[in-house]
Amino acid sequence: MIIIKKSEDLRSYLKSASGEIGFVPTMGALHDGHMTLINQARKQSSTVVCSIFVNPTQFNDPKDFAKYPVTIEKDIELLEQAGTDILFLPGISDIYPDGTSGQEIYDLGFLETVFEGEFRPGHFQGVCQVMFRLLSIVSPHKLFMGQKDYQQCMVVSRLLELTGMSSNLVTCPTVREKDGLAMSSRNKRLSEKEREQAVGISKALYYGKAILKEGNLDWIVQEAKKILLSHAFRIDYLEFAHGKTLEPRRNWNGKEPLVLLVAAFQGDVRLIDNIVVHS
């Protein structure tokens, strides 16, 4: 694996790459969830590029940015083992040469007003700003992202549409710990007690799926929220939505695609997760 820090160097290196380029953008503190993206990219492309860049413009809470875990040496080891060809490790001034304020704004429509859009104002604009830059540098044939960030996948899909970029988005299933907790870099910030309680987030989703019936969904939401509360979560949202449009749903006709999404705090760590309950 080679490590490239400057976007110009990466651009010129990739000009001579043969075959398809697969790209896995990350913010580091890598775990098995990231590794499945690398493995998929390895299977489906000739050159695998992974980026590690903790993007300041997508953090609506500066404390969250400051506390974001950094484990670069271990990350390099994991990426080497997984057969990554190139690790792109840019600095902030390489991605944002003119500074991080006053960036372009994307028309994300409805997606920006619900769920993560509602609770993290500006977050998806930041995601689009960094993704547009990274995609312009790497120009991948395929882009690999995790279903763990369901709404983010929809936002990036919209960004590809808006900008006419030709990368294909490949969404990979969520990888979970043995007890069901979705792997996340933020899990590293949980205390032992919080980590034990954190299992409540996946329990709530699985329970919601298990008791799903067509008709009104409010009672299911209430039951699932009880599980979160009994595991000491502070809830931002737990809601059903249409699986393709993300429009919130309080009733289900038994046919349309449906996803159950959740965001909740365990201590001061905000966790998100989702489960497709009908596809």
Ligand code: AMP
């Ligand atoms: P992050 O480093 O958190 O920005 O995540 C980088 C990529 O890894 C994103 O596409 C995430 O959706 C994906 N990812 C994070 N956690 C998981 C997981 N547990 N399973 C699958 N993909 C994941």
